[in-house]
Amino acid sequence: MSDTSPPDTVADEFEAQRDRLRAVAYRMLGSHADADAEDVVQEAWLRLSRQDAAALDNLAGWLTTVVGRISLDVLRSRQARPVASYDDRLPELVVLDDGPAPDDDAVLADAVGPALLVVLESLGPSERLAFVLHDLFAVPFDDIGRILGRSTAATKMLASRARRKVQGVEPPAGAAREQRRVVQAFLAAARHGDFDELLRVLDPEVKLTVDTPSGVVVTLGATKVASGAHLSAGAAAQGRAAIVDGRPGIISWRDDGTPLSVVAFTVVDGRITDMTVVIDPARLALMNLPHPA
Structure with missing residues (x-):
């Protein structure tokens, strides 16, 4: 044949x-x-x-x-x-x-x-x-x-x-750079445990959606999101910038090179209004992600 x-x-x-x-x-x-x-x-x-x-x-x-x-x-x-x-x-x-x-x-x-x-x-x-x-x-x-x-x-x-x-x-010219700046400010504040700075960059009604192996978990409100932000900030800080659904995002990998997480941020008027995090290994395996540098 x-x-x-x-x-x-x-x-x-x-x-x-x-x-x-x-x-x-x-x-x-x-x-x-x-x-x-x-x-x-x-x-x-x-x-x-x-x-x-x-x-x-x-x-x-x-x-x-x-x-x-x-x-x-x-x-x-x-x-x-x-x-x-x-x-x-x-x-x-x-x-x-x-x-x-x-x-x-x-x-x-x-x-x-x-x-x-x-x-x-x-x-x-x-x-x-x-x-x-x-x-x-x-x-x-x-x-x-x-x-x-x-x-x-x-x-x-x-x-x-x-x-x-x-x-x-359509966002104005340079919007992507400004959104990335807000995301970096969030990650820096989370790494240093700066709760006040986290509240400054998070919209009061921010929505955090996490896709886990057990299902989707949703957290609402800046106070709750900020309280748990430091838990994932370390991995995100070591990750690589990406474009996720046209939004600023972060891809992180484990030491063995397998994907750890994908995070997407929605930024409106200088504040993060939505965060989507995928940590389910099965979903990550289907994403055709780039390899770590």
Whole structure:
């Protein structure tokens, strides 16, 4: 039986693109689409295996458009056959390195957060595809138009209409740096046990959600969150900055290199309003996290 898998070099290139492709699918499919996003990426791999990869001038661009096309089919299928979503589970987190990044990842860091994700889910499939692929991942309008079966001009109009809908939730320039500064202030205060400083950087109604092997644990209020902050600050301080669902985050590892935790922070007006922590080894193993440096 013949082997239709791409050669190892192409497989390596695909793996290098996996986080980016999952981010595209996740932004297209929404906050409860972690399984669907994985399926979309896997389908993209299967389609690549049937292609002559040597004939592709831009593998990354080809994969992005394929993931966009598959995601569009999923969105249209949902419209025809709505499915229920379950809000009592913690959705999969999309984790990207926060080191030197290409322009598209920098845009993702500054522009995509929880509020924007809510707006994206209110867009029609075609609007969403045009906005996500062009504005967040720099796919040319010509390529997007071919996916949608529309002219370049019509595709630009779709993206423009979607852009107007999300303008109200886009943070100002430099917001990511300011949010990271607030997170670092929180970690420093937690390490030193500075309770007053913790209360200063935590919103009074901050919500802490921890995904543990036993289930999800939620803590509400700055006083309670600050009281337990020092317990996890040491591990977080030794971790590496990351972009988690478009938010500032931290990845930490054990001494043997296995993931210890992923933390995501939501910062609004200079204060942390939400913290999501994953310490469940099973969930961490599914996240396709980067390896420790």
